[in-house]
Amino acid sequence: MSKLSGEKTSVTMQSVAAAAGVSPMTVSNTFRYPERVQEETRQKVLRIAAELGYVPNYAAGNLASGQSRVIGAVIPSIKNSSFYNYVRGMQDAVASEGYELILKLADTQRNETAAIETFVGLRVAGIALVGDEHEEQALRLMRKTGVPVVEAWVQDAPFDMAVGFSTYEATRALVDLLLESGRRHIGFIGYAGAASRRFKQRMPAFRERLAAYGLRSDLVHLVDETDGFGAGPKALEGLFRLDPDLDALLCPTDIVAAGVVFECGRRGWRVPEQIAVVGWGDYEIASEITPALTTLQPNTYQMGQAAMRMIVERVKGDESAGKIMDTGFEVLRRDSVSWTSEPMRGISTVTA
Amino acid sequence: MSKLSGEKTSVTMQSVAAAAGVSPMTVSNTFRYPERVQEETRQKVLRIAAELGYVPNYAAGNLASGQSRVIGAVIPSIKNSSFYNYVRGMQDAVASEGYELILKLADTQRNETAAIETFVGLRVAGIALVGDEHEEQALRLMRKTGVPVVEAWVQDAPFDMAVGFSTYEATRALVDLLLESGRRHIGFIGYAGAASRRFKQRMPAFRERLAAYGLRSDLVHLVDETDGFGAGPKALEGLFRLDPDLDALLCPTDIVAAGVVFECGRRGWRVPEQIAVVGWGDYEIASEITPALTTLQPNTYQMGQAAMRMIVERVKGDESAGKIMDTGFEVLRRDSVSWTSEPMRGISTVTA
DNA sequence: TAAATCAATTGTAGCGCTACAAATGCAGAA
DNA sequence: TTCTGCATTTGTAGCGCTACAATTGATTTA
Numbered sequence: 001m002s003k004l005s006g007e008k009t010s011v012t013m014q015s016v017a018a019a020a021g022v023s024p025m026t027v028s029n030t031f032r033y034p035e036r037v038q039e040e041t042r043q044k045v046l047r048i049a050a051e052l053g054y055v056p057n058y059a060a061g062n063l064a065s066g067q068s069r070v071i072g073a074v075i076p077s078i079k080n081s082s083f084y085n086y087v088r089g090m091q092d093a094v095a096s097e098g099y100e101l102i103l104k105l106a107d108t109q110r111n112e113t114a115a116i117e118t119f120v121g122l123r124v125a126g127i128a129l130v131g132d133e134h135e136e137q138a139l140r141l142m143r144k145t146g147v148p149v150v151e152a153w154v155q156d157a158p159f160d161m162a163v164g165f166s167t168y169e170a171t172r173a174l175v176d177l178l179l180e181s182g183r184r185h186i187g188f189i190g191y192a193g194a195a196s197r198r199f200k201q202r203m204p205a206f207r208e209r210l211a212a213y214g215l216r217s218d219l220v221h222l223v224d225e226t227d228g229f230g231a232g233p234k235a236l237e238g239l240f241r242l243d244p245d246l247d248a249l250l251c252p253t254d255i256v257a258a259g260v261v262f263e264c265g266r267r268g269w270r271v272p273e274q275i276a277v278v279g280w281g282d283y284e285i286a287s288e289i290t291p292a293l294t295t296l297q298p299n300t301y302q303m304g305q306a307a308m309r310m311i312v313e314r315v316k317g318d319e320s321a322g323k324i325m326d327t328g329f330e331v332l333r334r335d336s337v338s339w340t341s342e343p344m345r346g347i348s349t350v351t352a
Numbered sequence: 353m354s355k356l357s358g359e360k361t362s363v364t365m366q367s368v369a370a371a372a373g374v375s376p377m378t379v380s381n382t383f384r385y386p387e388r389v390q391e392e393t394r395q396k397v398l399r400i401a402a403e404l405g406y407v408p409n410y411a412a413g414n415l416a417s418g419q420s421r422v423i424g425a426v427i428p429s430i431k432n433s434s435f436y437n438y439v440r441g442m443q444d445a446v447a448s449e450g451y452e453l454i455l456k457l458a459d460t461q462r463n464e465t466a467a468i469e470t471f472v473g474l475r476v477a478g479i480a481l482v483g484d485e486h487e488e489q490a491l492r493l494m495r496k497t498g499v500p501v502v503e504a505w506v507q508d509a510p511f512d513m514a515v516g517f518s519t520y521e522a523t524r525a526l527v528d529l530l531l532e533s534g535r536r537h538i539g540f541i542g543y544a545g546a547a548s549r550r551f552k553q554r555m556p557a558f559r560e561r562l563a564a565y566g567l568r569s570d571l572v573h574l575v576d577e578t579d580g581f582g583a584g585p586k587a588l589e590g591l592f593r594l595d596p597d598l599d600a601l602l603c604p605t606d607i608v609a610a611g612v613v614f615e616c617g618r619r620g621w622r623v624p625e626q627i628a629v630v631g632w633g634d635y636e637i638a639s640e641i642t643p644a645l646t647t648l649q650p651n652t653y654q655m656g657q658a659a660m661r662m663i664v665e666r667v668k669g670d671e672s673a674g675k676i677m678d679t680g681f682e683v684l685r686r687d688s689v690s691w692t693s694e695p696m697r698g699i700s701t702v703t704a
Numbered sequence: 705t706a707a708a709t710c711a712a713t714t715g716t717a718g719c720g721c722t723a724c725a726a727a728t729g730c731a732g733a734a
Numbered sequence: 735t736t737c738t739g740c741a742t743t744t745g746t747a748g749c750g751c752t753a754c755a756a757t758t759g760a761t762t763t764a
């Protein structure tokens with residue numbers, strides 16, 4: 001008797017088999033390979049199993065077969081909504097493949113490693129991570145066990161497989177949009193400290209693009225990732241001091257952008273007329289504040305789906321090591337950028 | 353050889369034992385009951401295990417012992433931030449107890465049942481749910497297996513154990529706050545449809561309290577839970593039509609409240625002078641918009657902690673069935689309610 | 705009619721680990 | 735010196751399930 005269930009008796013495959021008058025293997029097959037079992041037999045087994053309240057023990061199945069139908073995903077945060085669609089995409093994809101998704105939250109690399117250890121300990125079928133910065137210990141572990149790993153929000157040099165979009169291209173598209181709208185004094189808000197690669201490629205893209213058009217590319221202000229809305233006011237202050245003619249702002253997230261918009265309101269600056277504001281991430285707030293935020297929408301739902309599919313295909317035997325999928329992005333043009341002034345010549349906006 | 357690991361060889365307890373020149377049981381004890389193993393032996397085993405890259409197989413351990421160090425939590429949503437601190441509390445609590453927390457997302461009761469089935473299949477040590485409305489199938493399953501279950505945001509009649517706060521008391525405290533601030537035409541925004549019990553007790557509390565002071569208690573408007581910010585404008589429109597003297601609004605979440613504030617801005621109505629707005633949940637946006645929202649802050653971090661502790665204690669053998677913990681709440685007074693007019697006589701605000 | 709074929713079912717072994725009881729070895733007591 | 739008590743270590747059995755090979759029995763083919 002299982003200790004887990006305390007005084008309750010536990011229903012095993014054995015007991016179901018006995019009650020149904022078949023062998024344990026027939027019960028096993030009924031659940032794992034229904035097509036191997038005759039319709040009539042299968043119905044009987046299912047009925048008895050339901051009556052007895054049988055719940056397959058995944059731990060035992062996993063141990064016996066060396067296989068698992070559980071995939072683990074590590075999510076850096078649920079504080080903001082940017083991972084909502086990513087998780088939904090994963091959920092929907094695994095459901096249609098007959099797998100299960102379990103999540104672990106890890107806000108630091110240390111915790112990510114712990115989460116990976118748990119998943120490996122559970123012998124999951126695959127692991128989905130966000131970003132490409134992991135502790136050496138985590139890398140060793142994944143390398144050693146050979147568990148399929150997908151990194152989301154990653155475009156190059158994956159540990160195993162990756163799915164993402166080019167933040168370089170995306171930033172370029174946003175800068176081009178601002179140039180097209182007639183802005184010439186464009187500020188950039190970046191994250192200071194150990195912010196992940198997800199943010200790293202943006203600043204170079206920003207600088208190169210502006211430099212290419214002979215414009216100031218040094219209007220950069222770094223804020224703390226944990227500041228949330230509060231980062232907006234700080235950055236606005238800092239950038240305005242660098243260039244009083246500041247007429248556009250590229251923000252690292254819609255949250256920061258919303259903070260900027262609120263602060264502009266407090267200062268009586270009109271958005272978008274005086275200052276155009278561009279967010280990143282298509283958070284819910286982006287479409288709800290006034291003016292609605294022009295922002296970058298990564299196809300995170302598709303990213304989640306793709307991540308799960310890659311793992312399932314690998315399990316099925318595809319030789320997919322090193323595979324990278326690009327799920328693209330879209331620039332959502334909304335009211336926080338206006339097209340009133342003369343566009344920069346030679347600019348044409350890329351939107352996907 | 354495990355099929356999971358493909359062509360890599362898998363390191364088992366056996367191989368560690370052989371390499372360290374001890375029996376498998378000593379390796380097992382080293383990990384599970386370190387105090388049973390001599391310091392010297394333990395160090396050697398740990399060193400060898402690290403060198404070989406050994407990762408304990410939880411599935412096997414679970415099967416052999418009937419115990420698990422993994423606790424599963426079902427979260428209804430990560431779309432908004434209200435569960436952030438709840439999850440953090442759970443994480444911190446399990447970490448200090450030597451357990452692991454895994455999450456599953458379930459936005460419907462159907463999905464919740466599926467999540468519970470997965471957790472039961474994995475033979476987790478306990479399950480944390482949100483709310484007290486579950487499918488019959490889920491209840492049967494939990495009853496049958498006897499797995500420890502904690503319901504969060506629940507105050508009475510738990511399935512097994514519960515942790516929460518009184519939404520009745522909380523609503524009363526908010527109504528009293530508005531009465532104290534001098535409001536007399538208070539509107540209530542509720543959720544229509546199958547919104548959970550988390551919302552159900554609020555309307556009666558609202559009505560009773562207003563009725564007790566001889567004020568209108570029928571200024572109620574129901575909105576769709578999925579509307580987000582958009583619910584604000586709809587409700588404002590509906591309630592204003594019921595009573596043009598409307599001077600305060602109780603919202604089901606800070607998101608809806610923010611929607612109301614934004615809409616007031618569009619209509620040129622001043623908050624809080626013309627209309628006081630009260631939110632619920634202490635979302636990040638509540639302190640960032642202008643005016644900052646007066647809102648109700650449930651101690652969700654403490655709720656998460658308490659939930660995990662209850663499960664761990666149950667596993668340790670405490671007879672804790674039916675246990676209920678109250679983690680309380682706080683009313684955060686901010687700018688969206690002002691104290692300009694004469695207070696209702698006899699009112700004194702309760703804040704925890 | 706006998707042999708071959710095939711779908712459906714079954715027995716056996718073992719996945720990696722831990723509970724439990726048994727064995728070992730060593731200090732101090734008699 | 736032998737015995738007892740104790741900390742430490744070790745065999746053994748088995749958790750619940752599935753891979754795989756073997757078996758059964760009905761149907762088809764020669």
